[in-house]
Amino acid sequence: xxxxxxxxxxxxxxxxxxxxxxxxxxxxxxxxxxxxxxxxxxxxxxxxxxxxxxxxxxxxxxxxxxxxxxxxxxxxxxxxxxxxxxxxxxxxxxxxxxxxxxxxxxxxxxxxxxxxxxxxxxxxxxxxxxxxxxxxxxxxxxxxxxxxxxxxxxxxxxxxxxxxxxxxxxxxxxxxxxxxxxxxxxxxxxx
Numbered sequence: 001x002x003x004x005x006x007x008x009x010x011x012x013x014x015x016x017x018x019x020x021x022x023x024x025x026x027x028x029x030x031x032x033x034x035x036x037x038x039x040x041x042x043x044x045x046x047x048x049x050x051x052x053x054x055x056x057x058x059x060x061x062x063x064x065x066x067x068x069x070x071x072x073x074x075x076x077x078x079x080x081x082x083x084x085x086x087x088x089x090x091x092x093x094x095x096x097x098x099x100x101x102x103x104x105x106x107x108x109x110x111x112x113x114x115x116x117x118x119x120x121x122x123x124x125x126x127x128x129x130x131x132x133x134x135x136x137x138x139x140x141x142x143x144x145x146x147x148x149x150x151x152x153x154x155x156x157x158x159x160x161x162x163x164x165x166x167x168x169x170x171x172x173x174x175x176x177x178x179x180x181x182x183x184x185x186x187x188x189x190x191x
Contacts, residue, residue: 071083112132117126 071080072078112128116128116132120128
């Protein structure tokens with residue numbers, strides 16, 4: 001083969017790769033301005049990363065300094081027990097809510113993934129994939145606000161029925177709540 005743009009004929013060896021000097025494109029070579037721009041970008045990226053770490057360190061320091069009153073008082077000393085007594089229900093509630101969410105969401109997520117990848121026709125799986133990508137792009141706070149605004153009031157009749165039929169003995173003889181939010185303490189559980 002005499003030139004590099006001829007295709008090899010069957011049974012002949014493929015020509016060696018062109019020399020490095022002959023391979024020029026905008027990604028592998030740059031003028032001096034490009035090298036300077038790369039250095040500036042690298043410096044800015046490094047500076048931004050360091051600035052983020054410094055800000056996070058100051059936030060951690062601020063929160064630690066201002067939260068000492070929750071675990072230490074001068075007249076009482078270290079009050080970890082009182083803090084844990086207060087925080088324990090919140091931590092357990094968060095863990096239980098997360099576990100319930102995982103138990104409900106995992107089978108649904110695996111089922112949808114299996115359906116999209118193995119059973120759905122290609123056109124439908126592509127459409128469902130786009131919808132799932134859109135759902136993933138919405139922050140979970142938006143779903144929570146939607147649930148509080150629309151789903152919560154729609155479920156009040158179900159909550160009322162559950163309360164009337166499955167109320168504990170501690171709340172026997174109670175009347176169901178009629179409103180979702182109250183400014184005064186709830187009156188639905190009389191002892």
